[in-house]
Amino acid sequence: MILENLVIPFQINNKIKGTIVRLSSVASQIINASHPKNIKSIFADSISVTASIGSRMKNDGVFSLQAYSEGIIKTIFVDLNNNSSMRGYISVNDFENIENLPFERLISNGTLALNIKEGKFSKNYQGLVEIKGKSIKEAIDTYFNSSEQAKSFFKLFNIFNLKKYEPSSNHIAGGIKLELMPEINNLNNSESSNEDWKTMLMFLETMNSEEFLSIKKTSKQILLNLFGQYEIKIFDEINLNNNCQCSNERVLNTLKSMDQKEIKFMFNDKKSIEVVCEFCKTKRVYSEQDLI
Ligand SMILES: [Zn+2]
Known part of the structure:
Protein backbone atom coordinates (compact mmCIF):
# COMPACT_ATOMS: atom_id res chain seq x y z
CA MET A 1 0.00 0.00 0.00
CA ILE A 2 1.35 3.39 -0.85
CA LEU A 3 0.72 6.96 0.15
CA GLU A 4 -0.84 8.95 -2.68
CA ASN A 5 -0.55 12.58 -3.77
CA LEU A 6 -3.26 12.83 -6.35
CA VAL A 7 -6.57 14.10 -7.64
CA ILE A 8 -8.93 11.86 -9.60
CA PRO A 9 -11.95 13.33 -11.42
CA PHE A 10 -14.99 11.09 -11.80
CA GLN A 11 -18.56 11.11 -13.01
CA ILE A 12 -21.61 9.21 -11.76
CA ASN A 13 -24.62 8.32 -13.97
CA ASN A 14 -23.67 11.22 -16.26
CA LYS A 15 -25.38 13.50 -13.75
CA ILE A 16 -22.93 14.10 -10.97
CA LYS A 17 -19.28 14.97 -11.33
CA GLY A 18 -16.69 15.02 -8.66
CA THR A 19 -13.10 14.73 -7.56
CA ILE A 20 -11.32 12.75 -4.92
CA VAL A 21 -8.11 14.22 -3.47
CA ARG A 22 -5.65 12.40 -1.24
CA LEU A 23 -2.37 13.95 -0.19
CA SER A 24 0.55 12.70 1.85
CA SER A 25 4.06 14.20 1.37
CA VAL A 26 2.78 17.15 -0.70
CA ALA A 27 0.54 18.25 2.17
CA SER A 28 3.00 17.49 4.97
CA GLN A 29 5.77 19.49 3.29
CA ILE A 30 3.49 22.51 2.89
CA ILE A 31 2.11 22.26 6.44
CA ASN A 32 5.51 21.59 8.05
CA ALA A 33 5.42 24.07 10.93
CA SER A 34 5.12 24.07 14.66
CA HIS A 35 1.51 25.25 14.77
CA PRO A 36 -1.07 23.50 16.96
CA LYS A 37 -3.35 20.87 15.46
CA ASN A 38 -6.44 23.08 15.07
CA ILE A 39 -4.45 25.53 12.92
CA LYS A 40 -2.93 22.69 10.88
CA SER A 41 -6.37 21.20 10.35
CA ILE A 42 -7.67 24.45 8.79
CA PHE A 43 -4.56 24.70 6.63
CA ALA A 44 -4.91 21.06 5.57
CA ASP A 45 -8.54 21.61 4.51
CA SER A 46 -7.50 24.69 2.50
CA ILE A 47 -4.89 22.59 0.70
CA SER A 48 -7.43 19.86 -0.13
CA VAL A 49 -9.94 22.38 -1.49
CA THR A 50 -7.23 23.95 -3.66
CA ALA A 51 -6.22 20.56 -5.06
CA SER A 52 -9.82 19.65 -5.73
CA ILE A 53 -10.74 22.84 -7.61
CA GLY A 54 -7.41 23.79 -9.18
CA SER A 55 -6.19 20.50 -10.56
CA ARG A 56 -7.04 21.13 -14.18
CA MET A 57 -5.43 24.46 -14.98
CA LYS A 58 -4.41 24.83 -18.61
CA ASN A 59 -1.52 26.65 -20.30
CA ASP A 60 0.25 28.76 -17.73
CA GLY A 61 -2.77 29.02 -15.44
CA VAL A 62 -2.64 29.16 -11.66
CA PHE A 63 -5.44 28.55 -9.20
CA SER A 64 -5.12 30.06 -5.74
CA LEU A 65 -7.08 30.08 -2.52
CA GLN A 66 -6.55 32.91 -0.08
CA ALA A 67 -8.12 33.52 3.29
CA TYR A 68 -7.76 36.71 5.33
CA SER A 69 -9.06 37.14 8.84
CA GLU A 70 -8.87 39.34 11.90
CA GLY A 71 -8.59 36.31 14.17
CA ILE A 72 -5.53 34.29 15.16
CA ILE A 73 -4.98 33.27 11.55
CA LYS A 74 -3.99 36.32 9.53
CA THR A 75 -3.55 34.77 6.10
CA ILE A 76 -3.73 31.44 4.34
CA PHE A 77 -2.40 31.16 0.82
CA VAL A 78 -2.33 27.99 -1.30
CA ASP A 79 -1.86 27.74 -5.03
CA LEU A 80 -1.64 25.09 -7.71
CA ASN A 81 -0.22 25.67 -11.17
CA ASN A 82 -0.56 23.90 -14.52
CA ASN A 83 2.48 21.73 -13.70
CA SER A 84 0.47 20.27 -10.80
CA SER A 85 2.80 21.99 -8.35
CA MET A 86 1.31 23.08 -5.05
CA ARG A 87 2.69 25.46 -2.46
CA GLY A 88 1.28 27.41 0.42
CA TYR A 89 1.85 29.30 3.63
CA ILE A 90 -0.09 30.34 6.68
CA SER A 91 0.59 33.28 8.96
CA VAL A 92 -0.62 33.19 12.52
CA ASN A 93 -0.70 35.81 15.31
CA ASP A 94 1.00 34.97 18.58
CA PHE A 95 -1.44 33.97 21.25
CA GLU A 96 -1.51 31.73 24.31
CA ASN A 97 -3.28 28.37 24.28
CA ILE A 98 -4.23 28.55 20.62
CA GLU A 99 -4.91 24.81 20.67
CA ASN A 100 -8.01 25.38 22.82
CA LEU A 101 -9.58 28.05 20.63
CA PRO A 102 -12.61 27.29 18.42
CA PHE A 103 -12.71 27.96 14.67
CA GLU A 104 -14.52 31.29 15.13
CA ARG A 105 -11.59 32.66 17.13
CA LEU A 106 -8.99 31.36 14.71
CA ILE A 107 -10.79 32.87 11.74
CA SER A 108 -13.00 35.83 12.60
CA ASN A 109 -14.32 38.41 10.12
CA GLY A 110 -12.73 36.24 7.48
CA THR A 111 -12.90 36.38 3.71
CA LEU A 112 -12.14 33.53 1.37
CA ALA A 113 -10.95 34.36 -2.14
CA LEU A 114 -10.70 31.90 -5.01
CA ASN A 115 -8.59 33.13 -7.92
CA ILE A 116 -8.00 31.80 -11.39
CA LYS A 117 -5.16 33.33 -13.35
CA GLU A 118 -5.23 31.90 -16.82
CA GLY A 119 -2.08 33.32 -18.27
CA LYS A 120 -1.39 36.52 -20.11
CA PHE A 121 -3.95 36.11 -22.89
CA SER A 122 -6.95 35.29 -20.74
CA LYS A 123 -9.00 37.12 -18.18
CA ASN A 124 -8.36 36.56 -14.52
CA TYR A 125 -11.20 35.63 -12.24
CA GLN A 126 -11.74 36.18 -8.54
CA GLY A 127 -14.63 35.03 -6.37
CA LEU A 128 -15.08 36.09 -2.77
CA VAL A 129 -17.13 34.77 0.12
CA GLU A 130 -17.38 35.73 3.76
CA ILE A 131 -16.16 32.95 6.04
CA LYS A 132 -19.07 32.08 8.33
CA GLY A 133 -19.76 28.86 10.16
CA LYS A 134 -17.29 26.53 11.76
CA SER A 135 -14.98 25.31 9.01
CA ILE A 136 -13.36 25.99 5.66
CA LYS A 137 -15.74 23.36 4.29
CA GLU A 138 -18.79 25.43 5.30
CA ALA A 139 -17.33 28.55 3.67
CA ILE A 140 -16.59 26.72 0.44
CA ASP A 141 -20.05 25.07 0.33
CA THR A 142 -21.62 28.53 0.80
CA TYR A 143 -19.48 29.84 -2.03
CA PHE A 144 -20.54 27.15 -4.49
CA ASN A 145 -24.20 27.06 -3.48
CA SER A 146 -24.82 30.78 -3.57
CA SER A 147 -26.54 30.60 -6.94
CA GLU A 148 -29.78 28.62 -7.12
CA GLN A 149 -28.77 26.34 -9.97
CA ALA A 150 -25.58 25.12 -8.44
CA LYS A 151 -25.44 22.15 -6.13
CA SER A 152 -22.12 21.10 -4.79
CA PHE A 153 -20.81 19.44 -1.67
CA PHE A 154 -17.38 18.96 -0.13
CA LYS A 155 -16.40 16.40 2.45
CA LEU A 156 -12.93 17.01 3.82
CA PHE A 157 -10.68 14.86 5.96
CA ASN A 158 -7.36 15.48 7.67
CA ILE A 159 -5.04 13.65 10.02
CA PHE A 160 -5.02 16.45 12.62
CA ASN A 161 -8.57 15.57 13.63
CA LEU A 162 -7.71 11.91 14.24
CA LYS A 163 -7.11 10.67 17.77
CA LYS A 164 -3.79 9.14 16.72
CA TYR A 165 -1.37 11.17 14.61
CA GLU A 166 0.38 8.53 12.49
CA PRO A 167 1.59 10.07 9.22
CA SER A 168 3.33 6.88 8.05
CA SER A 169 0.11 4.89 7.95
CA ASN A 170 -2.23 7.68 6.93
CA HIS A 171 -2.68 10.33 4.31
CA ILE A 172 -2.40 13.86 5.69
CA ALA A 173 -5.39 15.45 3.99
CA GLY A 174 -7.96 15.02 1.29
CA GLY A 175 -11.58 15.07 0.41
CA ILE A 176 -14.34 14.32 -2.03
CA LYS A 177 -16.23 16.96 -3.95
CA LEU A 178 -19.58 16.20 -5.58
CA GLU A 179 -21.36 18.49 -7.98
CA LEU A 180 -24.72 18.06 -9.66
CA MET A 181 -24.04 19.00 -13.27
CA PRO A 182 -25.86 22.30 -13.93
CA GLU A 183 -27.50 21.21 -17.19
CA ILE A 184 -29.08 18.27 -15.33
CA ASN A 185 -30.19 20.38 -12.39
CA ASN A 186 -32.02 22.74 -14.76
CA LEU A 187 -34.14 20.07 -16.44
CA ASN A 188 -37.80 19.97 -15.47
CA ASN A 189 -37.74 16.25 -14.86
CA SER A 190 -34.91 16.52 -12.38
CA GLU A 191 -36.65 14.55 -9.64
CA SER A 192 -34.66 11.36 -10.25
CA SER A 193 -31.48 13.43 -10.30
CA ASN A 194 -32.40 14.92 -6.97
CA GLU A 195 -32.97 11.45 -5.56
CA ASP A 196 -29.56 10.33 -6.85
CA TRP A 197 -27.98 13.45 -5.42
CA LYS A 198 -29.43 12.83 -1.98
CA THR A 199 -28.35 9.19 -2.06
CA MET A 200 -24.77 10.10 -3.05
CA LEU A 201 -24.57 12.59 -0.18
CA MET A 202 -25.80 9.89 2.19
CA PHE A 203 -23.12 7.48 0.94
CA LEU A 204 -20.50 10.16 1.36
CA GLU A 205 -21.62 10.86 4.91
CA THR A 206 -20.89 7.22 5.82
CA MET A 207 -17.21 7.76 5.11
CA ASN A 208 -15.14 8.48 8.21
CA SER A 209 -11.69 10.04 8.47
CA GLU A 210 -9.90 6.85 9.59
CA GLU A 211 -11.16 4.97 6.57
CA PHE A 212 -10.56 7.77 4.08
CA LEU A 213 -7.02 8.61 5.18
CA SER A 214 -5.86 5.02 5.65
CA ILE A 215 -3.31 3.56 3.23
CA LYS A 216 -5.16 0.26 3.10
CA LYS A 217 -7.26 1.41 0.14
CA THR A 218 -6.36 3.36 -2.98
CA SER A 219 -8.44 6.38 -3.97
CA LYS A 220 -9.97 4.34 -6.80
CA GLN A 221 -11.03 1.63 -4.35
CA ILE A 222 -12.62 4.25 -2.12
CA LEU A 223 -14.64 5.58 -5.06
CA LEU A 224 -15.72 2.10 -6.12
CA ASN A 225 -16.72 1.19 -2.56
CA LEU A 226 -18.79 4.34 -2.22
CA PHE A 227 -20.41 4.60 -5.65
CA GLY A 228 -19.66 1.27 -7.36
CA GLN A 229 -23.32 0.29 -7.67
CA TYR A 230 -23.84 3.26 -10.01
CA GLU A 231 -22.42 3.83 -13.43
CA ILE A 232 -19.16 5.49 -12.46
CA LYS A 233 -16.52 6.77 -14.85
CA ILE A 234 -13.12 7.27 -13.24
CA PHE A 235 -10.77 9.52 -15.22
CA ASP A 236 -6.97 9.62 -15.25
CA GLU A 237 -5.31 10.54 -12.01
CA ILE A 238 -3.42 13.81 -11.73
CA ASN A 239 -0.30 13.46 -9.61
CA LEU A 240 0.57 16.52 -7.57
CA ASN A 241 3.98 17.71 -6.43
CA ASN A 242 5.31 20.61 -4.42
CA ASN A 243 8.23 21.93 -6.38
CA CYS A 244 8.54 25.54 -5.35
CA GLN A 245 9.08 27.93 -8.25
CA CYS A 246 11.50 30.10 -6.32
CA SER A 247 15.09 30.53 -7.52
ZN1 LIG B 1 10.63 28.42 -2.47
Whole structure:
Protein backbone atom coordinates (compact mmCIF):
# COMPACT_ATOMS: atom_id res chain seq x y z
CA MET A 1 0.00 0.00 0.00
CA ILE A 2 1.35 3.39 -0.85
CA LEU A 3 0.72 6.96 0.15
CA GLU A 4 -0.84 8.95 -2.68
CA ASN A 5 -0.55 12.58 -3.77
CA LEU A 6 -3.26 12.83 -6.35
CA VAL A 7 -6.57 14.10 -7.64
CA ILE A 8 -8.93 11.86 -9.60
CA PRO A 9 -11.95 13.33 -11.42
CA PHE A 10 -14.99 11.09 -11.80
CA GLN A 11 -18.56 11.11 -13.01
CA ILE A 12 -21.61 9.21 -11.76
CA ASN A 13 -24.62 8.32 -13.97
CA ASN A 14 -23.67 11.22 -16.26
CA LYS A 15 -25.38 13.50 -13.75
CA ILE A 16 -22.93 14.10 -10.97
CA LYS A 17 -19.28 14.97 -11.33
CA GLY A 18 -16.69 15.02 -8.66
CA THR A 19 -13.10 14.73 -7.56
CA ILE A 20 -11.32 12.75 -4.92
CA VAL A 21 -8.11 14.22 -3.47
CA ARG A 22 -5.65 12.40 -1.24
CA LEU A 23 -2.37 13.95 -0.19
CA SER A 24 0.55 12.70 1.85
CA SER A 25 4.06 14.20 1.37
CA VAL A 26 2.78 17.15 -0.70
CA ALA A 27 0.54 18.25 2.17
CA SER A 28 3.00 17.49 4.97
CA GLN A 29 5.77 19.49 3.29
CA ILE A 30 3.49 22.51 2.89
CA ILE A 31 2.11 22.26 6.44
CA ASN A 32 5.51 21.59 8.05
CA ALA A 33 5.42 24.07 10.93
CA SER A 34 5.12 24.07 14.66
CA HIS A 35 1.51 25.25 14.77
CA PRO A 36 -1.07 23.50 16.96
CA LYS A 37 -3.35 20.87 15.46
CA ASN A 38 -6.44 23.08 15.07
CA ILE A 39 -4.45 25.53 12.92
CA LYS A 40 -2.93 22.69 10.88
CA SER A 41 -6.37 21.20 10.35
CA ILE A 42 -7.67 24.45 8.79
CA PHE A 43 -4.56 24.70 6.63
CA ALA A 44 -4.91 21.06 5.57
CA ASP A 45 -8.54 21.61 4.51
CA SER A 46 -7.50 24.69 2.50
CA ILE A 47 -4.89 22.59 0.70
CA SER A 48 -7.43 19.86 -0.13
CA VAL A 49 -9.94 22.38 -1.49
CA THR A 50 -7.23 23.95 -3.66
CA ALA A 51 -6.22 20.56 -5.06
CA SER A 52 -9.82 19.65 -5.73
CA ILE A 53 -10.74 22.84 -7.61
CA GLY A 54 -7.41 23.79 -9.18
CA SER A 55 -6.19 20.50 -10.56
CA ARG A 56 -7.04 21.13 -14.18
CA MET A 57 -5.43 24.46 -14.98
CA LYS A 58 -4.41 24.83 -18.61
CA ASN A 59 -1.52 26.65 -20.30
CA ASP A 60 0.25 28.76 -17.73
CA GLY A 61 -2.77 29.02 -15.44
CA VAL A 62 -2.64 29.16 -11.66
CA PHE A 63 -5.44 28.55 -9.20
CA SER A 64 -5.12 30.06 -5.74
CA LEU A 65 -7.08 30.08 -2.52
CA GLN A 66 -6.55 32.91 -0.08
CA ALA A 67 -8.12 33.52 3.29
CA TYR A 68 -7.76 36.71 5.33
CA SER A 69 -9.06 37.14 8.84
CA GLU A 70 -8.87 39.34 11.90
CA GLY A 71 -8.59 36.31 14.17
CA ILE A 72 -5.53 34.29 15.16
CA ILE A 73 -4.98 33.27 11.55
CA LYS A 74 -3.99 36.32 9.53
CA THR A 75 -3.55 34.77 6.10
CA ILE A 76 -3.73 31.44 4.34
CA PHE A 77 -2.40 31.16 0.82
CA VAL A 78 -2.33 27.99 -1.30
CA ASP A 79 -1.86 27.74 -5.03
CA LEU A 80 -1.64 25.09 -7.71
CA ASN A 81 -0.22 25.67 -11.17
CA ASN A 82 -0.56 23.90 -14.52
CA ASN A 83 2.48 21.73 -13.70
CA SER A 84 0.47 20.27 -10.80
CA SER A 85 2.80 21.99 -8.35
CA MET A 86 1.31 23.08 -5.05
CA ARG A 87 2.69 25.46 -2.46
CA GLY A 88 1.28 27.41 0.42
CA TYR A 89 1.85 29.30 3.63
CA ILE A 90 -0.09 30.34 6.68
CA SER A 91 0.59 33.28 8.96
CA VAL A 92 -0.62 33.19 12.52
CA ASN A 93 -0.70 35.81 15.31
CA ASP A 94 1.00 34.97 18.58
CA PHE A 95 -1.44 33.97 21.25
CA GLU A 96 -1.51 31.73 24.31
CA ASN A 97 -3.28 28.37 24.28
CA ILE A 98 -4.23 28.55 20.62
CA GLU A 99 -4.91 24.81 20.67
CA ASN A 100 -8.01 25.38 22.82
CA LEU A 101 -9.58 28.05 20.63
CA PRO A 102 -12.61 27.29 18.42
CA PHE A 103 -12.71 27.96 14.67
CA GLU A 104 -14.52 31.29 15.13
CA ARG A 105 -11.59 32.66 17.13
CA LEU A 106 -8.99 31.36 14.71
CA ILE A 107 -10.79 32.87 11.74
CA SER A 108 -13.00 35.83 12.60
CA ASN A 109 -14.32 38.41 10.12
CA GLY A 110 -12.73 36.24 7.48
CA THR A 111 -12.90 36.38 3.71
CA LEU A 112 -12.14 33.53 1.37
CA ALA A 113 -10.95 34.36 -2.14
CA LEU A 114 -10.70 31.90 -5.01
CA ASN A 115 -8.59 33.13 -7.92
CA ILE A 116 -8.00 31.80 -11.39
CA LYS A 117 -5.16 33.33 -13.35
CA GLU A 118 -5.23 31.90 -16.82
CA GLY A 119 -2.08 33.32 -18.27
CA LYS A 120 -1.39 36.52 -20.11
CA PHE A 121 -3.95 36.11 -22.89
CA SER A 122 -6.95 35.29 -20.74
CA LYS A 123 -9.00 37.12 -18.18
CA ASN A 124 -8.36 36.56 -14.52
CA TYR A 125 -11.20 35.63 -12.24
CA GLN A 126 -11.74 36.18 -8.54
CA GLY A 127 -14.63 35.03 -6.37
CA LEU A 128 -15.08 36.09 -2.77
CA VAL A 129 -17.13 34.77 0.12
CA GLU A 130 -17.38 35.73 3.76
CA ILE A 131 -16.16 32.95 6.04
CA LYS A 132 -19.07 32.08 8.33
CA GLY A 133 -19.76 28.86 10.16
CA LYS A 134 -17.29 26.53 11.76
CA SER A 135 -14.98 25.31 9.01
CA ILE A 136 -13.36 25.99 5.66
CA LYS A 137 -15.74 23.36 4.29
CA GLU A 138 -18.79 25.43 5.30
CA ALA A 139 -17.33 28.55 3.67
CA ILE A 140 -16.59 26.72 0.44
CA ASP A 141 -20.05 25.07 0.33
CA THR A 142 -21.62 28.53 0.80
CA TYR A 143 -19.48 29.84 -2.03
CA PHE A 144 -20.54 27.15 -4.49
CA ASN A 145 -24.20 27.06 -3.48
CA SER A 146 -24.82 30.78 -3.57
CA SER A 147 -26.54 30.60 -6.94
CA GLU A 148 -29.78 28.62 -7.12
CA GLN A 149 -28.77 26.34 -9.97
CA ALA A 150 -25.58 25.12 -8.44
CA LYS A 151 -25.44 22.15 -6.13
CA SER A 152 -22.12 21.10 -4.79
CA PHE A 153 -20.81 19.44 -1.67
CA PHE A 154 -17.38 18.96 -0.13
CA LYS A 155 -16.40 16.40 2.45
CA LEU A 156 -12.93 17.01 3.82
CA PHE A 157 -10.68 14.86 5.96
CA ASN A 158 -7.36 15.48 7.67
CA ILE A 159 -5.04 13.65 10.02
CA PHE A 160 -5.02 16.45 12.62
CA ASN A 161 -8.57 15.57 13.63
CA LEU A 162 -7.71 11.91 14.24
CA LYS A 163 -7.11 10.67 17.77
CA LYS A 164 -3.79 9.14 16.72
CA TYR A 165 -1.37 11.17 14.61
CA GLU A 166 0.38 8.53 12.49
CA PRO A 167 1.59 10.07 9.22
CA SER A 168 3.33 6.88 8.05
CA SER A 169 0.11 4.89 7.95
CA ASN A 170 -2.23 7.68 6.93
CA HIS A 171 -2.68 10.33 4.31
CA ILE A 172 -2.40 13.86 5.69
CA ALA A 173 -5.39 15.45 3.99
CA GLY A 174 -7.96 15.02 1.29
CA GLY A 175 -11.58 15.07 0.41
CA ILE A 176 -14.34 14.32 -2.03
CA LYS A 177 -16.23 16.96 -3.95
CA LEU A 178 -19.58 16.20 -5.58
CA GLU A 179 -21.36 18.49 -7.98
CA LEU A 180 -24.72 18.06 -9.66
CA MET A 181 -24.04 19.00 -13.27
CA PRO A 182 -25.86 22.30 -13.93
CA GLU A 183 -27.50 21.21 -17.19
CA ILE A 184 -29.08 18.27 -15.33
CA ASN A 185 -30.19 20.38 -12.39
CA ASN A 186 -32.02 22.74 -14.76
CA LEU A 187 -34.14 20.07 -16.44
CA ASN A 188 -37.80 19.97 -15.47
CA ASN A 189 -37.74 16.25 -14.86
CA SER A 190 -34.91 16.52 -12.38
CA GLU A 191 -36.65 14.55 -9.64
CA SER A 192 -34.66 11.36 -10.25
CA SER A 193 -31.48 13.43 -10.30
CA ASN A 194 -32.40 14.92 -6.97
CA GLU A 195 -32.97 11.45 -5.56
CA ASP A 196 -29.56 10.33 -6.85
CA TRP A 197 -27.98 13.45 -5.42
CA LYS A 198 -29.43 12.83 -1.98
CA THR A 199 -28.35 9.19 -2.06
CA MET A 200 -24.77 10.10 -3.05
CA LEU A 201 -24.57 12.59 -0.18
CA MET A 202 -25.80 9.89 2.19
CA PHE A 203 -23.12 7.48 0.94
CA LEU A 204 -20.50 10.16 1.36
CA GLU A 205 -21.62 10.86 4.91
CA THR A 206 -20.89 7.22 5.82
CA MET A 207 -17.21 7.76 5.11
CA ASN A 208 -15.14 8.48 8.21
CA SER A 209 -11.69 10.04 8.47
CA GLU A 210 -9.90 6.85 9.59
CA GLU A 211 -11.16 4.97 6.57
CA PHE A 212 -10.56 7.77 4.08
CA LEU A 213 -7.02 8.61 5.18
CA SER A 214 -5.86 5.02 5.65
CA ILE A 215 -3.31 3.56 3.23
CA LYS A 216 -5.16 0.26 3.10
CA LYS A 217 -7.26 1.41 0.14
CA THR A 218 -6.36 3.36 -2.98
CA SER A 219 -8.44 6.38 -3.97
CA LYS A 220 -9.97 4.34 -6.80
CA GLN A 221 -11.03 1.63 -4.35
CA ILE A 222 -12.62 4.25 -2.12
CA LEU A 223 -14.64 5.58 -5.06
CA LEU A 224 -15.72 2.10 -6.12
CA ASN A 225 -16.72 1.19 -2.56
CA LEU A 226 -18.79 4.34 -2.22
CA PHE A 227 -20.41 4.60 -5.65
CA GLY A 228 -19.66 1.27 -7.36
CA GLN A 229 -23.32 0.29 -7.67
CA TYR A 230 -23.84 3.26 -10.01
CA GLU A 231 -22.42 3.83 -13.43
CA ILE A 232 -19.16 5.49 -12.46
CA LYS A 233 -16.52 6.77 -14.85
CA ILE A 234 -13.12 7.27 -13.24
CA PHE A 235 -10.77 9.52 -15.22
CA ASP A 236 -6.97 9.62 -15.25
CA GLU A 237 -5.31 10.54 -12.01
CA ILE A 238 -3.42 13.81 -11.73
CA ASN A 239 -0.30 13.46 -9.61
CA LEU A 240 0.57 16.52 -7.57
CA ASN A 241 3.98 17.71 -6.43
CA ASN A 242 5.31 20.61 -4.42
CA ASN A 243 8.23 21.93 -6.38
CA CYS A 244 8.54 25.54 -5.35
CA GLN A 245 9.08 27.93 -8.25
CA CYS A 246 11.50 30.10 -6.32
CA SER A 247 15.09 30.53 -7.52
CA ASN A 248 18.21 32.46 -6.66
CA GLU A 249 17.67 34.57 -9.76
CA ARG A 250 14.10 35.53 -8.82
CA VAL A 251 15.05 36.50 -5.29
CA LEU A 252 17.99 38.55 -6.55
CA ASN A 253 15.78 40.33 -9.08
CA THR A 254 13.30 41.24 -6.35
CA LEU A 255 16.09 42.54 -4.11
CA LYS A 256 17.66 44.49 -6.93
CA SER A 257 14.35 46.16 -7.72
CA MET A 258 14.28 47.78 -4.26
CA ASP A 259 15.60 51.30 -3.95
CA GLN A 260 19.02 52.11 -2.49
CA LYS A 261 17.61 53.50 0.77
CA GLU A 262 15.67 50.33 1.46
CA ILE A 263 18.71 48.19 0.72
CA LYS A 264 20.90 50.28 3.04
CA PHE A 265 18.26 49.98 5.76
CA MET A 266 18.05 46.21 5.31
CA PHE A 267 21.78 45.66 5.68
CA ASN A 268 22.24 48.25 8.42
CA ASP A 269 25.97 47.44 8.91
CA LYS A 270 25.40 43.71 8.58
CA LYS A 271 27.73 41.84 6.25
CA SER A 272 24.94 39.73 4.82
CA ILE A 273 21.20 39.21 4.94
CA GLU A 274 19.25 35.99 4.88
CA VAL A 275 16.17 35.59 2.71
CA VAL A 276 13.86 32.67 3.43
CA CYS A 277 11.31 31.57 0.83
CA GLU A 278 7.96 31.66 2.61
CA PHE A 279 6.77 28.60 0.69
CA CYS A 280 9.62 26.05 0.69
CA LYS A 281 11.67 27.65 3.50
CA THR A 282 14.87 27.62 1.40
CA LYS A 283 17.39 30.01 2.95
CA ARG A 284 19.56 32.21 0.73
CA VAL A 285 22.28 34.55 1.94
CA TYR A 286 23.25 37.78 0.14
CA SER A 287 25.88 40.41 0.71
CA GLU A 288 25.41 44.03 -0.32
CA GLN A 289 27.87 43.29 -3.10
CA ASP A 290 25.48 40.75 -4.64
CA LEU A 291 22.87 43.42 -5.22
CA ILE A 292 25.00 45.68 -7.39
ZN1 LIG B 1 10.63 28.42 -2.47
